[in-house]
Amino acid sequence: MKRPHRQPRILRTLRRTLAGAAGALVLLTALGIGSLRWIDPPTSAFILRHEQSIPGSDHKVPVQHRWIPWEAMSPQAAFAVIAAEDQRFLRHHGFDFGAITAALADWFRGGPLRGASTLSQQTAKNLFLWPESTLGRKTLEAYLTIFMELLWPKRRILEIYLNIAQFGPNIYGIEAASRAYFHKPAAALTLEEAARLAAVLPGPGRMSAAAPSPRVLQRAEWIRDQVRQLHKAGYLEGIGPPQQARGAVPEPLPLSTPPSPSP
Template sequence: MANKTFPRRIVRFLVRGFAGLLVLLVAVLLLFRFINPPTTAFMLAYGISYPDNKVHQQWIDYDSISRWMPLAVVASEDQRFPDHWGVDFAAIRKALAEYRAGDGLRGASTITQQTAKNLFLWNGRSFIRKALEAGLALGLEALWSKQRILEVYLNVAEFGPGIYGVEAASQAYFGISARYLSPSQAARLAAVLPNPKVLSAGNPSAYVWERAGWVERQMHQLSGPGYLREM
């Protein structure tokens, strides 16, 4: 009888533990809907890896950011952002098809997934991390507005070694607040997001200039009436 009871206790313990973690996660997500996150997993990891280097980050409200910057990151990273629910299954299917055809495996992460990853997870391409990222993204979409997701993303995304958030990036690379970014400056910042440790907005390579030009062209195509304004 004791042998039968022990596994049940283990199962109950695991179920209760999972339920407790889920409740805690929902509480944290609800809290960050109204309160700005004081730090992120990526900032903490950078501080541990480079203890002698300072993390540069300064929060700026969404309404104070140049209107070109949200458009630039959507044009660069996730053009279906206004329409999906956190995970872009069409983009995932396309990425898998390209992988099976012999191309490299690309991320296909939405802005919501990138926000979740920056806040709570670690870098890497394991299926476990991607599954956690997708689950967190669905939670963010359920509990936050699209504008709040963009606001947090723009304030925590990495734009260079130790430079997090669009305000710190604008000050570092252009000497201005993010509220004054021009379309070309916003496009250049967005162009480095895929690999900010290698690509530089301050000293752009030919590839960064080319990508920034593409981003700016996409911005003008997407900037029709109502795009990003009704979130």
């Protein structure tokens, strides 16, 4: 009778070690990201990278950034960002597979490879990672996005995104942007002003909300139209207390292709 095959001890030990390491990584990630549901991050990876962007020098690049809570933001800021960047934000669970499929289809037909990142993915990237689009970064981004979607309500994702998104060459967060461009707190932003800020998100280093180009103004007008249509559909009613953030909402369909973000 043949003896049953047994794995060498070293392989069993290696498997247990890898399983333990993977479990520890998942636990640490859950604890770290879960704590940010209540603790406001003092900075972000993108802000730190910006501050240290002069190689070989101890001089820090000044960054305008001021954290504010959700209650101190105009709802128009959230509406404009959703309309501009991720109209299915309240429906998906971190990944918009429809947008990903459409982007790949356009690419296979010979068009440029356009981004299909959701607001959740952008928050993970800006808060923890780096801008270069590599396979490793995209993998980490997806990993962190899963935990954010599981552990944070949608309102918290929006709150953090609006506090760390870049709105100008050295301006981060909706409060700093509102004061720099419109000389008012973010709580007082109108839809027109919020749309102009959201319009520069694809290229905050080369697009200006203070002196907008015709293309930025066109994009801002498109964003305002989208906000109005999303309101009519009742879609934006889902932005409220955390317990309402995942409620059933109508499927939003853009009225038209957004204008190119080029200045």
